Amino acid sequence: xxxxxxxxxxxxxxxxxxxxxxxxxxxxxxxxxxxxxxxxxxxxxxxxxxxxxxxxxxxxxxxxxxxxxxxxxxxxxxxxxxxxxxxxxxxxxxxxxxxxxxxxxxxxxxxxxxxxxxxxxxxxxxx
Amino acid sequence: xxxxxxxxxxxxxxxxxxxxxxxxxxxxxxxxxxxxxxxxxxxxxxxxxxxxxxxxxxxxxxxxxxxxxxxxxxxxxxxxxxxxxxxxxxxxxxxxxxxxxxxxxxxxxxxxxxxxxxxxxxxxxxx
Amino acid sequence: xxxxxxxxxxxxxxxxxxxxxxxxxxxxxxxxxxxxxxxxxxxxxxxxxxxxxxxxxxxxxxxxxxxxxxxxxxxxxxxxxxxxxxxxxxxxxxxxxxxxxxxxxxxxxxxxxxxxxxxxxxxxxxx
Amino acid sequence: xxxxxxxxxxxxxxxxxxxxxxxxxxxxxxxxxxxxxxxxxxxxxxxxxxxxxxxxxxxxxxxxxxxxxxxxxxxxxxxxxxxxxxxxxxxxxxxxxxxxxxxxxxxxxxxxxxxxxxxxxxxxxxx
Numbered sequence: 001x002x003x004x005x006x007x008x009x010x011x012x013x014x015x016x017x018x019x020x021x022x023x024x025x026x027x028x029x030x031x032x033x034x035x036x037x038x039x040x041x042x043x044x045x046x047x048x049x050x051x052x053x054x055x056x057x058x059x060x061x062x063x064x065x066x067x068x069x070x071x072x073x074x075x076x077x078x079x080x081x082x083x084x085x086x087x088x089x090x091x092x093x094x095x096x097x098x099x100x101x102x103x104x105x106x107x108x109x110x111x112x113x114x115x116x117x118x119x120x121x122x123x124x125x126x127x
Numbered sequence: 128x129x130x131x132x133x134x135x136x137x138x139x140x141x142x143x144x145x146x147x148x149x150x151x152x153x154x155x156x157x158x159x160x161x162x163x164x165x166x167x168x169x170x171x172x173x174x175x176x177x178x179x180x181x182x183x184x185x186x187x188x189x190x191x192x193x194x195x196x197x198x199x200x201x202x203x204x205x206x207x208x209x210x211x212x213x214x215x216x217x218x219x220x221x222x223x224x225x226x227x228x229x230x231x232x233x234x235x236x237x238x239x240x241x242x243x244x245x246x247x248x249x250x251x252x253x254x
Numbered sequence: 255x256x257x258x259x260x261x262x263x264x265x266x267x268x269x270x271x272x273x274x275x276x277x278x279x280x281x282x283x284x285x286x287x288x289x290x291x292x293x294x295x296x297x298x299x300x301x302x303x304x305x306x307x308x309x310x311x312x313x314x315x316x317x318x319x320x321x322x323x324x325x326x327x328x329x330x331x332x333x334x335x336x337x338x339x340x341x342x343x344x345x346x347x348x349x350x351x352x353x354x355x356x357x358x359x360x361x362x363x364x365x366x367x368x369x370x371x372x373x374x375x376x377x378x379x380x381x
Numbered sequence: 382x383x384x385x386x387x388x389x390x391x392x393x394x395x396x397x398x399x400x401x402x403x404x405x406x407x408x409x410x411x412x413x414x415x416x417x418x419x420x421x422x423x424x425x426x427x428x429x430x431x432x433x434x435x436x437x438x439x440x441x442x443x444x445x446x447x448x449x450x451x452x453x454x455x456x457x458x459x460x461x462x463x464x465x466x467x468x469x470x471x472x473x474x475x476x477x478x479x480x481x482x483x484x485x486x487x488x489x490x491x492x493x494x495x496x497x498x499x500x501x502x503x504x505x506x507x508x
């Protein structure tokens with residue numbers, strides 16, 4: 001098989017799109033840098049069609065061991081920013097990670113901020 | 128001024144594109160998760176037109192203090208994956224971060240991998 | 255000044271993120287390919303900090319003349335998927351394109367589709 | 382099954398990353414807006430795991446009929462910016478579109494531009 005030039009491989013691997021609002025706000029949601037990288041890795045795996053990467057697979061791309069990856073995932077599940085969806089296809093139970101809890105949490109944060117701003121504006125207008 | 132609905136703000140903030148090849152390989156370059164998040168934040172600031180964010184600005188989006196941010200930046204400069212470009216406009220010296228050293232390092236890694244693979248294939252073909 | 259290697263310029267120019275939902279649905283909104291490319295170009299200019307590109311600037315990147323660009327923009331404004339925001343900074347009136355009408359239209363389409371689906375499901379459950 | 386709120390579907394559909402350099406240069410490569418949208422659609426399908434969308438599938442997202450889609454694809458193959466890769470898995474021949482010819486053409490354009498610029502600079506320095 002023909003070998004691709006390095007920049008061709010670069011392009012082939014593609015890009016991962018991260019909502020800017022996650023990068024701006026994760027620290028306000030009680031998520032640290034290692035946890036945010038874990039969410040980005042899971043997001044990347046889901047985008048590429050693997051919606052339930054194992055701790056080993058995640059560990060291969062991180063500086064954490066598989067058991068440390070497992071522990072970070074547990075924390076994210078407890079914090080309510082990561083979910084696990086279960087479905088059964090022909091009696092085979094399948095699990096997949098869902099980032100919907102993360103997007104919900106971020107969206108709720110935006111809603112509260114806007115309500116707070118509105119209230120502040122109303123109070124200021126009355127004085 | 129009219130207030131935007133939260134999902135409109137979400138869209139307005141936009142997306143940040145990260146090369147998948149960075150996410151797959153940073154750990155092999157001796158970069159940990161906190162350092163990778165720092166590179167992603169600097170990348171995001173550059174994309175939005177601020178090419179020399181202060182440690183304070185970076186700290187606002189991270190779980191690190193400004194002095195911890197400064198220390199992570201120093202490490203990235205030493206590791207040769209972050210650079211500082213200097214230019215002078217009308218006698219005013221301006222500095223900006225450059226991620227070119229990071230992209231160069233990643234590209235060189237790809238080149239070496241392919242050379243290694245080629246060599247292995249040649250050796251296997253000879254036996 | 256040092257000259258950059260072509261792939262470095264490639265990376266420097268960056269990526270433009272387009273919502274997949276636009277690509278899937280524009281034709282259902284009565285937007286054709288030329289009009290969609292115009293929206294993508296305006297989106298790209300806004301992302302790069304130029305929120306009111308002239309027909310000449312747009313024409314430089316397209317196979318259309320400046321007056322044809324102007325005509326496509328007029329159509330998009332009439333169709334209600336492109337808007338113009340006006341603001342004044344120190345008595346200088348400034349105009350900028352807004353893609354919010356496009357995102358609103360797309361979001362409303364999604365809402366209607368879901369309501370329709372819900373209704374269909376309810377009706378089917380009753381029979 | 383639970384119904385997702387429209388903005389959740391928006392996020393779920395994800396983003397498509399387009400190299401800015403394509404949007405800036407396609408018209409110089411003799412590609413028009415309809416052809417560029419076709420390339421973007423094929424790119425999107427490949428990213429989502431379908432590397433050989435039929436003219437019918439492409440037609441569903443465009444304002445063109447299936448036979449018009451087929452004709453645009455033929456033109457892109459002739460212009461040398463789209464390729465078809467063939468592979469056989471267990472005696473079953475599989476085909477997939479490749480955008481490598483497009484990226485190669487763009488990269489060669491950048492290389493020529495830089496060589497021209499370099500030559501111009503050298504000539505100017507000599508006078």
